[in-house]
Amino acid sequence: MGNTFKSSRLDLAVDTISRDDIEELIGWLREYPRLTMADETKRFEQAWSDWLGVRYSVMCNSGSSANLLMCAALDRAPSAKVRKIVVPATGWATTLMPAIQLGWQPLMCESDSRTYGMDLARLEELLKRERPEAVMLVQVLGVPNDMTRILALQRQYGFDLVEDCCASHGSTHQGRKVGTFGLMSSFSFYYGHHMSTVEGGVVCTNEEDVYHRLLMLRSHGWLKDLPPAKAKVVMDKYGVDGFHAPFTFTLSGYNLRPTDINARLGLIQLRRLDDTIRIRVANHLAYQAALRGCVDFAECIPGDTISSISFCAVAKSTAERRRVVEALERNTIDTRIFTAGNLGRHPFWIDRYGEFRAPVADRLYECGFFLPNNQSLGVKDVGMVCDVVKKALQ
Numbered sequence: 269m270g271n272t273f274k275s276s277r278l279d280l281a282v283d284t285i286s287r288d289d290i291e292e293l294i295g296w297l298r299e300y301p302r303l304t305m306a307d308e309t310k311r312f313e314q315a316w317s318d319w320l321g322v323r324y325s326v327m328c329n330s331g332s333s334a335n336l337l338m339c340a341a342l343d344r345a346p347s348a349k350v351r352k353i354v355v356p357a358t359g360w361a362t363t364l365m366p367a368i369q370l371g372w373q374p375l376m377c378e379s380d381s382r383t384y385g386m387d388l389a390r391l392e393e394l395l396k397r398e399r400p401e402a403v404m405l406v407q408v409l410g411v412p413n414d415m416t417r418i419l420a421l422q423r424q425y426g427f428d429l430v431e432d433c434c435a436s437h438g439s440t441h442q443g444r445k446v447g448t449f450g451l452m453s454s455f456s457f458y459y460g461h462h463m464s465t466v467e468g469g470v471v472c473t474n475e476e477d478v479y480h481r482l483l484m485l486r487s488h489g490w491l492k493d494l495p496p497a498k499a500k501v502v503m504d505k506y507g508v509d510g511f512h513a514p515f516t517f518t519l520s521g522y523n524l525r526p527t528d529i530n531a532r533l534g535l536i537q538l539r540r541l542d543d544t545i546r547i548r549v550a551n552h553l554a555y556q557a558a559l560r561g562c563v564d565f566a567e568c569i570p571g572d573t574i575s576s577i578s579f580c581a582v583a584k585s586t587a588e589r590r591r592v593v594e595a596l597e598r599n600t601i602d603t604r605i606f607t608a609g610n611l612g613r614h615p616f617w618i619d620r621y622g623e624f625r626a627p628v629a630d631r632l633y634e635c636g637f638f639l640p641n642n643q644s645l646g647v648k649d650v651g652m653v654c655d656v657v658k659k660a661l662q
């Protein structure tokens with residue numbers, strides 16, 4: 269993989285930024301380009317939109333910031349305001365935290381026993397009973413949710429759908445990339461993800477109005493980043509002249525901007541993304557084949573593909589997990605808990621809402637663990653890891 273940095277042990281995450289990438293970056297820096305957000309960011313956003321198959325992308329400084337931007341864009345929508353949002357028990361802390369920070373009521377949803385995404389029977393119960401205005405789902409570790417059924421629920425109950433795809437670049441549902449189903453979707457470009465811009469993230473959408481809100485929210489809420497025709501609408505409405513317009517603050521915003529250095533790295537990394545995805549998909553399938561019947565793991569809907577960031581395995585018991593984890597550690601194979609397990613069992617949630625207990629999310633919390641999947645590994649490495657797991661289970 270293009271002179272990628274290698275580690276001495278089987279790490280969960282390895283650097284996707286190679287020596288060649290750094291050399292190329294240094295060559296660009298020698299031209300003394302502008303480093304703050306400018307043309308490279310625009311170029312990356314266009315390239316990312318083309319790769320994903322959406323109309324608009326807004327790059328920002330992390331996947332967590334992308335999630336915050338998505339929620340803020342819903343919150344500042346001129347039409348219906350969000351009061352309640354369904355959030356998954358399995359995902360990442362900063363998938364849910366923006367909802368709390370915005371003062372919404374988050375409704376936690378049990379995980380699906382097949383995909384580890386949202387349990388759709390529980391989701392439907394929440395939709396019927398609570399009538400939430402939005403649903404934030406996570407494509408958990410690259411395993412797509414059953415998006416066909418979720419879109420059917422959306423048609424029936426009506427809600428804004430946002431997708432956290434921060435760890436699922438290139439996964440597909442029925443041939444369509446995740447991140448193209450929701451009103452907005454987020455991706456992370458942090459170290460160890462499918463590609464990296466050091467820190468970085470992006471929000472994607474097909475809606476022009478949403479795109480314009482995201483542009484303002486990313487940069488202080490100001491008008492400066494809007495296309496002139498769109499800015500003029502605001503200027504006319506509020507009687508703002510051309511001198512004041514760039515520094516007129518329209519929405520209550522943030523500064524979540526990337527730099528052009530991140531964007532330049534993004535352009536370099538994007539060239540290799542499809543190769544990386546192919547490796548991750550093949551490794552994931554190899555894990556499934558080798559470990560079937562030994563441990564549990566997520567399965568996708570037939571016809572979907574899993575481009576995973578790590579392989580998530582679930583032992584029969586916590587004691588069995590301990591045995592496997594100890595064996596992995598003895599063999600210098602990196603492991604950790606399954607993402608955050610059940611987010612409803614973490615202090616930030618318990619202190620506000622009380623503990624959330626649900627059988628599937630609890631099982632992931634108590635028995636789940638990660639096995640390495642990244643672009644520096646091949647199916648032979650996967651076989652070696654699986655041998656260690658299987659031996660520990662004997």
Ligand SMILES: Cc1ncc(COP(=O)(O)O)c(C=O)c1O
Nearest residue numbers: 330331332360434435456457458
């Ligand atoms: C599902 C999910 N959402 C959000 C994030 C946050 O991304 P970042 O680390 O870029 O803030 C992660 C990080 O791994 C993630 O896995």
